[in-house]
Amino acid sequence: MVEPNKIIGLAWGPGFQSTGSPIEVSISGHGLRLATQDEHDGMPAWSKISVRQGGFNDSQMMVEWHGRAGNYTLTVSDIPSIAALKVHLKTATQNNENLKSAGARRGDRATFIWSHAFIWGIFVLPILVLATILWEHERLTAWAISHVTVKQERKLGEQIFALTKRQLTLIEGPGANMVREIGARLTQGSAYHYEFYVANDASVNAFAMPGGFIVMNTGLLALADNAEQVAGVLAHEIQHVEKRHTLNGMVKSAGLMATISLVFGDLNGAAALGSDLIRLKFSRQHEADADADGLKALVVSGISPTGMRDFFQKMSEKETLDLGWFSSHPASNDRFTSLDAAIKALLPTAVVVKPLPYDYAAIKAVLPVHFKPDGKI
Numbered sequence: 001m002v003e004p005n006k007i008i009g010l011a012w013g014p015g016f017q018s019t020g021s022p023i024e025v026s027i028s029g030h031g032l033r034l035a036t037q038d039e040h041d042g043m044p045a046w047s048k049i050s051v052r053q054g055g056f057n058d059s060q061m062m063v064e065w066h067g068r069a070g071n072y073t074l075t076v077s078d079i080p081s082i083a084a085l086k087v088h089l090k091t092a093t094q095n096n097e098n099l100k101s102a103g104a105r106r107g108d109r110a111t112f113i114w115s116h117a118f119i120w121g122i123f124v125l126p127i128l129v130l131a132t133i134l135w136e137h138e139r140l141t142a143w144a145i146s147h148v149t150v151k152q153e154r155k156l157g158e159q160i161f162a163l164t165k166r167q168l169t170l171i172e173g174p175g176a177n178m179v180r181e182i183g184a185r186l187t188q189g190s191a192y193h194y195e196f197y198v199a200n201d202a203s204v205n206a207f208a209m210p211g212g213f214i215v216m217n218t219g220l221l222a223l224a225d226n227a228e229q230v231a232g233v234l235a236h237e238i239q240h241v242e243k244r245h246t247l248n249g250m251v252k253s254a255g256l257m258a259t260i261s262l263v264f265g266d267l268n269g270a271a272a273l274g275s276d277l278i279r280l281k282f283s284r285q286h287e288a289d290a291d292a293d294g295l296k297a298l299v300v301s302g303i304s305p306t307g308m309r310d311f312f313q314k315m316s317e318k319e320t321l322d323l324g325w326f327s328s329h330p331a332s333n334d335r336f337t338s339l340d341a342a343i344k345a346l347l348p349t350a351v352v353v354k355p356l357p358y359d360y361a362a363i364k365a366v367l368p369v370h371f372k373p374d375g376k377i
């Protein structure tokens with residue numbers, strides 16, 4: 001249980017982990033006080049704090065301020081903490097309003113009340129009603145997903161894959177064999193039974209389906225310089241399955257009826273709505289989690305994690321091209337920087353490891369599609 005004047009969240013900024021540090025924050029009339037940050041940067045006043053909604057489906061509160069050492073962000077995701085924060089925000093805003101409206105109160109009080117009633121009726125109330133509906137849907141989705149077993153998810157994935165496969169040209173060969181071998185190495189001991197495929201498609205793309213179906217395009221294989229870079233993308237996609245980001249995103253975009261049919265076992269209805277999975281976008285938090293945990297999985301599997309970082313750099317350099325994986329995975333400098341920092345924090349023995357045993361140039365040479373810098377085949 002969180003005390004009303006205490007909230008928990010993840011903090012980013014100078015002095016915190018690049019993947020965000022879990023932190024307890026006290027809230028008061030003055031502002032915030034972070035449990036571990038220094039006096040100047042860890043005690044921002046309300047006047048210096050901006051708060052907005054963010055994260056997947058705007059389910060989080062993003063609290064931002066500028067300290068001496070730089071910019072800080074605190075994301076608050078759990079319901080009691082969000083509620084506590086909202087109560088304090090309301091008080092802080094009211095205090096501010098009281099100061100500002102001291103003059104207005106002496107004016108025409110009736111006009112003042114009516115204009116406020118108008119603004120509330122026309123703008124604020126409908127938004128509040130909508131927000132409540134979405135909030136309930138969010139909770140229902142989370143509840144629904146927690147009731148889906150791995151076996152059910154696999155069944156759902158099978159159906160989605162069967163639908164998606166019709167739009168893909170799957171190929172075999174040394175590239176597909178390599179993807180399968182690296183994939184098997186990265187998923188040892190997982191509760192999911194993975195299947196890896198290569199699709200003959202020049203766009204630089206890879207995507208995961210619920211239950212462990214992962215497809216990588218030849219365009220991505222052609223852009224990569226070595227097997228370690230391919231492993232980096234696979235490690236990231238695998239985490240979207242392991243953390244159920246794909247299932248989560250699909251259920252949310254499919255809507256309430258599909259969510260209910262999923263829970264009550266009517267998988268056909270849910271699968272039909274999940275065929276647009278290729279364009280599914282994840283939240284920044286999910287992307288950051290997939291990067292961080294993908295990196296760990298590479299290290300555990302004895303694969304150099306530098307390939308993951310280097311592929312992100314490659315992607316950001318190709319920003320002008322139409323890159324599928326890029327559009328669903330913003331390859332911002334932040335992500336590169338986070339990965340680079342995470343790699344620098346590792347022991348050298350985790351980074352400098354035996355290279356993967358593939359002649360990558362030979363694998364690329366026999367790919368049916370060759371990526372050209374102008375993005376056309």
Ligand SMILES: [Zn+2]
Nearest residue numbers: 282287290329
């Ligand atoms: Zn991703």
